[in-house]
Amino acid sequence: MSAQDDLPKLLGDCVHCGFCLPTCPTYVLWGQEMDSPRGRIHLMQQHVDGEPLSGQMVEHFDACLGCMACVTSCPSGVQYDRLIELTRAEVEREHERPLKERVMRELVFRLFPYRRRLRALRGPLRLYQKSGLERLVRRSGVLERVSPSVAAMERLAPPLGRAPRLPERVAARGARRATVAMLTGCVQGEFFPGVNAATARVLALEGCDVLIPRAQGCCGALSLHSGREEEARAFARRTIETFESADVIVVNAAGCGSAMKEYRALLADEPAWARRADALSARTRDLAEFLVELGPRAERRPLPVTAAYHDACHLSHAQGVRGQPRALLAGIPELVVREIAEPDICCGSAGTYNLFQPEAAGELGDRKAVNVDATGAELLVAANPGCSMQIATALRRRGAGIAIAHTAQVLDASLRGLGRDAVVARRS
Incomplete structure (x- = not known):
């Protein structure tokens, strides 16, 4: 049975009680039923019952942030996180997006999951920020006229300094308490390298040998949460191979940690990978989660x-x-x-x-x-x-x-x- 076959069963868990409504960001903003989890589940059911994916249906699915606040608030245990992932994968397979939208999506997914490409962008972006051109471009509003998405990308870029490169091993200070592997991430690694450096230092000060594999790549989070299943699986398999020998994998980016803990579901249909995915998911810890389990020493x-x-x-x-x-x-x-x-x-x-x-x-x-x-x-x-x-x-x-x-x-x-x-x- 494929993961897509789970959709009808998962849909049946929703009793349409409405507890999710006040927790849903888009419902809070707009007050529209179809922009709530309950409304989107209704649209998913319509599609399962034979209704083709229309542009309007896809707009409501695209408007979902996938924040999972509704999962926390649901008294019936509806797995909306799984529902929206499966639905988005269906959208990517069946729905033809407008050309401009397709181009923008390809730009994003050909850039952000690839560290080398992001690294190549750092130099020009630093020059752009330091030269004063950034202020001129923002005042002109030219990017908004070209594309709101491009303008958003430019606004979101943090101020970039020099990026320290971490060694492959950071030794524990004092007696070693644990050996951990660390995911450095794509955006975290290139736009927030100071966070990774601080993470490695904190772990070392708490008595951990920190292993930082050079061969690591994207964990697949962006692809997974956007319905790009095959792409996400490829990233997941590579990540499993990279970190499989680690006792614990520490992650300091919430989206990455969430995706890695979902590998067991993502690769459940692949017999050669399912057990390995499950094992890696079980050994993945958020930094805060791991440090509390370890207990303070420093x-x-x-x-x-x-x-x-x-x-x-x-x-x-x-x-x-x-x-x-x-x-x-x-x-x-x-x-x-x-x-x-x-x-x-x-x-x-x-x-x-x-x-x-x-x-x-x-x-x-x-x-x-x-x-x-x-x-x-x-x-x-x-x-x-x-x-x-x-x-x-x-x-x-x-x-x-x-x-x-x-x-x-x-x-x-x-x-x-x-x-x-x-x-x-x-x-x-």
Whole structure:
């Protein structure tokens, strides 16, 4: 039985109770039934019953962020995350998108999952940012006229400095407690290399030998969550081969960790890979999840900062990792953590969503920025590169000078006694 055969059974789990409605970002924005999980499930059922995929149906599926807040809120255990992935794969197989849309999607998927291509982009992008051309282009609005998606891509790019290259092995400080392999990621590795460096240092300070395979590539998250199944499977198989000998694989990007934990479902139809995929999924841990399991050893030094913690959807809803990052932050002396209103409403990043649906993503980003700003925090802590770029862009629009850092960077500053400037200097 193929994964697609699971669709009718999964659809039958929904009792149309409506508990998902107030948790769905697009329903919150627009109040339209067909832009809620319940409405989309109704459209999925229509297609299973023989209704061809129309452009309007696809628009409603495309408008879904795949944030999985509805999965958390559902009392019936509906696997909406699996439903939307299967449906998107069906859309990619059956639906002919307009040419301009096809070109944009190919551009994104030929670029972002490939580290070397992103690395080649870094130099020209740094020059563009430092030369002043960035300000001129944004003021002119020329990119908006060319393509809202291209304009969104340009706005989201973070300020780029020099990218430190990590060695293949970072030795544990003191007695070794564990040996872990580390996924460096595509966007994380090239746009946020400091996060990877901080992750490796924190793990080493906590007594871990950190192995960083040079041969690693994309985990397949962007492809998986966009219905590009065959592409996602190819990335997954390569990732399994790269990390198969590791006792634990530590991931510091929420979307990547979620995808790797889904390998067991992604490759379930492939007998030669199913067992290997299941084993790798079972050994994959988010950084915060792993550090809490390991327990603290290194001394935490004071970090007098007021911070707000953002729940990345693929960390909180997909992986169920909520308390662990907060526990790590609570262990840092003098760090005050404030909660953000509407924590379960997505910031609008959602992998490639802010590129393909920039208007809706912008509304959600602005909503999140208002709630972050209302905390009065001087630092936002987030555990996903897409969220960091999305919220930073929205905070800039609002004129809010709030720094953004990954949980690893906050821990790194505390463990090394770097002080508050190490994390609050990176203003949005």
